Amino acid sequence: MSKKKKRSDSAPQDQKSSPQKSSKKKGAHGKEQEPVVDERSVLRVFKSRQKPLTMSEIMRGLKVHKKEKQHILHILNSLSDQGKVLRTRSAWGLTESMSLCKGTLQVQRSGVGFVIPEDKRRRDIFVSPRDFNDAWHGDKVVVALTREAGKRHAEGRIVRIISRSMKRMPCRVIKQLGQQYYLCQPSDVRQTASFMVEQPEDQPELKPGQIVVVEPVEKLDRELWNGEVIENWGDEFDVTVQEHMVKLNHNVPSEFPQAALQEAAAYPPDPTEEDFAHRKDLREIPFVTIDGARARDFDDAVYVERLGQNGYRLWVAIADVSHYVRPGSALDKEAYERGNSYYFPRSVEPMFPEALSNGLCSLNPNVDRLAVVATIDFDANGIPGETDFCTAVIRSHARLTYAQVNRAVILKEQEERETLAPVLEHLELAEELARKIHAQRSERGSLDFDLPEPEILFNIYGETRDIRPKARHFGHQIIEEFMIAANEAVAERLEGIGQPQLFRIHPEPDQEKLRSLFKIMSKTELGMGLPQEPEPRDIQVLLQKAEGTDAEYMVSRLALRTMMQAKYSPVNEGHYGLASTCYCHFTSPIRRYADLTIHRALKYSMGDLPERPDSFKKLLVVGNHISATERTAMEAEREILKRLTVLFLQDHVGEEFTGVVNSVAEFGFWVELKEVMAEGLVRVSTLNDDYYSLFQEHQALVGQRTGRSFKLGQKVKVRLEDANMALLEVDLRLVD
Numbered sequence: 001m002s003k004k005k006k007r008s009d010s011a012p013q014d015q016k017s018s019p020q021k022s023s024k025k026k027g028a029h030g031k032e033q034e035p036v037v038d039e040r041s042v043l044r045v046f047k048s049r050q051k052p053l054t055m056s057e058i059m060r061g062l063k064v065h066k067k068e069k070q071h072i073l074h075i076l077n078s079l080s081d082q083g084k085v086l087r088t089r090s091a092w093g094l095t096e097s098m099s100l101c102k103g104t105l106q107v108q109r110s111g112v113g114f115v116i117p118e119d120k121r122r123r124d125i126f127v128s129p130r131d132f133n134d135a136w137h138g139d140k141v142v143v144a145l146t147r148e149a150g151k152r153h154a155e156g157r158i159v160r161i162i163s164r165s166m167k168r169m170p171c172r173v174i175k176q177l178g179q180q181y182y183l184c185q186p187s188d189v190r191q192t193a194s195f196m197v198e199q200p201e202d203q204p205e206l207k208p209g210q211i212v213v214v215e216p217v218e219k220l221d222r223e224l225w226n227g228e229v230i231e232n233w234g235d236e237f238d239v240t241v242q243e244h245m246v247k248l249n250h251n252v253p254s255e256f257p258q259a260a261l262q263e264a265a266a267y268p269p270d271p272t273e274e275d276f277a278h279r280k281d282l283r284e285i286p287f288v289t290i291d292g293a294r295a296r297d298f299d300d301a302v303y304v305e306r307l308g309q310n311g312y313r314l315w316v317a318i319a320d321v322s323h324y325v326r327p328g329s330a331l332d333k334e335a336y337e338r339g340n341s342y343y344f345p346r347s348v349e350p351m352f353p354e355a356l357s358n359g360l361c362s363l364n365p366n367v368d369r370l371a372v373v374a375t376i377d378f379d380a381n382g383i384p385g386e387t388d389f390c391t392a393v394i395r396s397h398a399r400l401t402y403a404q405v406n407r408a409v410i411l412k413e414q415e416e417r418e419t420l421a422p423v424l425e426h427l428e429l430a431e432e433l434a435r436k437i438h439a440q441r442s443e444r445g446s447l448d449f450d451l452p453e454p455e456i457l458f459n460i461y462g463e464t465r466d467i468r469p470k471a472r473h474f475g476h477q478i479i480e481e482f483m484i485a486a487n488e489a490v491a492e493r494l495e496g497i498g499q500p501q502l503f504r505i506h507p508e509p510d511q512e513k514l515r516s517l518f519k520i521m522s523k524t525e526l527g528m529g530l531p532q533e534p535e536p537r538d539i540q541v542l543l544q545k546a547e548g549t550d551a552e553y554m555v556s557r558l559a560l561r562t563m564m565q566a567k568y569s570p571v572n573e574g575h576y577g578l579a580s581t582c583y584c585h586f587t588s589p590i591r592r593y594a595d596l597t598i599h600r601a602l603k604y605s606m607g608d609l610p611e612r613p614d615s616f617k618k619l620l621v622v623g624n625h626i627s628a629t630e631r632t633a634m635e636a637e638r639e640i641l642k643r644l645t646v647l648f649l650q651d652h653v654g655e656e657f658t659g660v661v662n663s664v665a666e667f668g669f670w671v672e673l674k675e676v677m678a679e680g681l682v683r684v685s686t687l688n689d690d691y692y693s694l695f696q697e698h699q700a701l702v703g704q705r706t707g708r709s710f711k712l713g714q715k716v717k718v719r720l721e722d723a724n725m726a727l728l729e730v731d732l733r734l735v736d
Contacts, residue, residue, distance in 0.1 A: 196226055300316060
C-alpha cells in the first residue's frame, strides 16, 4: 500500500489533531480526490445557507461523496457536544442561529424534563433526557428550540448551564467499591447523576444506607461523577436526617448571614418608650392570640366588641415588623431571599432570626408590642362598613390555642369555660361575628375545600408513631374569617388611594379542566341538573350538592385539581377561591415577605413610614420571586410529609387497610388509606382476574371480560406490599 493511500485512509483521525482546509487535490493518476472535511468547513456550510440542514444538504454543500457520511456525522456529533450545532428531528442547525431561551430545568420523576422560561409569556419547553447536556434538576440553563410550540410543547436542547442549583447534594450510600471508594446516588429521584466518592479521612466509615453530603468534582462517564463527601448525616431512617435532606434538596436556607444576625442582636428584647411615640396606646384593649399549640411566632391578635344594638367592631392587631426591618437592610435582604418561613414537622426555618420572629416582633402575652391595627365595623348581618387603620402599642391579654377555644366556645365544656372566664364573653362574640362573616362569604361564592391535612405524631424518641388528619373545627375558622376580612380591608384601602401593592390573586379555573370535571360528575349520582357548559361559579353548586354524601371527599379532591395556583402580583385580577375582587396578604409579616410590603405601603399612606414603598415595576419582580419561594415551601412540605409517611409505613408492610380510590391511570389506581393519612398505588399488573383498560371520561379502570371496575370514590380493601424510601413509592395490593 502506498504512503499516499495510507494518508488518505488515516485522514479522519489526523484531522482531529490538526484540522486541514477543505480543498480538492490531484491523486497519483491525476484524478481529483474528495475534499478534506473538517469542523470549520462544516460550520461554513451552515453559515452560508443560514438555515437548518439535512444530512443530504450538508453533503451537497461540502461537495463530498456519500461514502464520507460517517465522517461528517462524526464531525457533527463533535460540534453538537461543543454546543455549536443542534440536531432537530430531521436536520442539523447552527446553535447561534436558533432561538435561545433562558430558564430553569425541572425534571419529572419519569426522567423527562421541562425548561421553565424566565420570560413568563413563553410556555414550558420539553427536553428529552438525551438533550440535558449534563444539566441537573433545578439548574438555570440556556435551551435552544429544536421545534416551535404547536398543539404540543415546544422542544429544545440545553446548550449551556448558567448556574448549578445544587453545589452540594444529599446522597444515599449505595455500596462499597473496592477498599476506599463508594457509590452514592442523590436522595432526590429527579437528580440522575451518580457519584463515586472516597472514604474521608476525618469522618466515620461510610456504610450503605447512610446519607452524606456530596460536592461534585468532575464527570467520569455519562451519568457518573467523581465527588467529595463534605458531611455524613448518618442513618437515612432518622427523621432529622430526612428534614436535612429535604431542606438541601430544595435549597431551603438554614443559616442567617452574620450581618442579619448582628442587626437582630442590636435590638432590645422589648420595645422602648421611644418606640411608642406617635402611636395609639391600645394596651387596655383585651386582645388575645389564637394559634396552634406548637406556635412560637404570633403575628396577629384579635378582639371583638358590640357596636350599637346589633353591630360589631372587629379589632385586628398585626405585628409591626416594618418598624424594625427597614428596606435594604441585611434583615430585609435575607427576608426577601427566603420569601417566607419554612415549616417542617420537627423544625422551622424562619424568615427572620428568632430574636425577632419569636421575640421582639411576636405578639407574646402580657408584654408591650408594636402593631399595625385595623378596625372594621360590621352590621347585624356581618356586612363590613367603615374601616380605620393606625400604628399602636398593644398588649396581648392571653395566648390561646385553637383546642382551648373549641372546648370553651364550641363544645361548651365547663372546665375550660372557667379557665377562660376573663375573655370568654369576647370569644363568644367573636364566634357569633365569624359565623356571620362566613355566611356572607359563602353567599358571594367563596369556596371551602375542607380536605383533611395530615398531622405527624412523634414518640419520645423522635420516631413517627402515627399520621392522622389534623383536628379542624370552627375555632380555626374564627381566626381565618377575621384575617380574610382584614386582608380585604387593607387591599381596598390601598387600591382606593391608588397606592401600588402586591395583590394576592387567584385566577379562575382552567376551562378545559372544568369541563372535564363536570363531564365526570354528570355520570355519577350527583349528575342531575349539572350544566353541560359549566362556569367557574358552578363549582360551588357542585360542592354543595356533594356535602354530606359519600362523594364529598372525591368531589373536593377533583374540584381542587381544576384550580389555578394563587400568586402575588401588582395587577389586581381578583381572588377566585375567596370570591374577592380585591385581596392582599397583610396579617403575617413575620412569616411572609408579601405582608411586609403591604405594611410598608399602608404605613406610607398613613404618613407613618418615611421610605417610599416599592414601585409597580419593582413589585412585579418581588411578586414573581416570592411566588416562586412559596412554591418551594409547598414542595418541600409535600416532600417531607411523603418521606415520613413512607418511613412510617415500612413498619406496617403486610398489614391490611381500608381506603378510597382518589385517582386512576392506565397502569393502576391510587388509594387514600383510612386508618392512616397516606396513599399508595395498586398497579394493574397485580390484578390477575382480568385485563383492565382506562375509561378517561368515567375516570375508571374497567375489566374487559368481567366488567369489574375501579373508579374515583370507590371503597376498597388493600394490603401494604412495599414502602420504598429510595423511590418514595407505596405499593398496595387489592384484597378480594
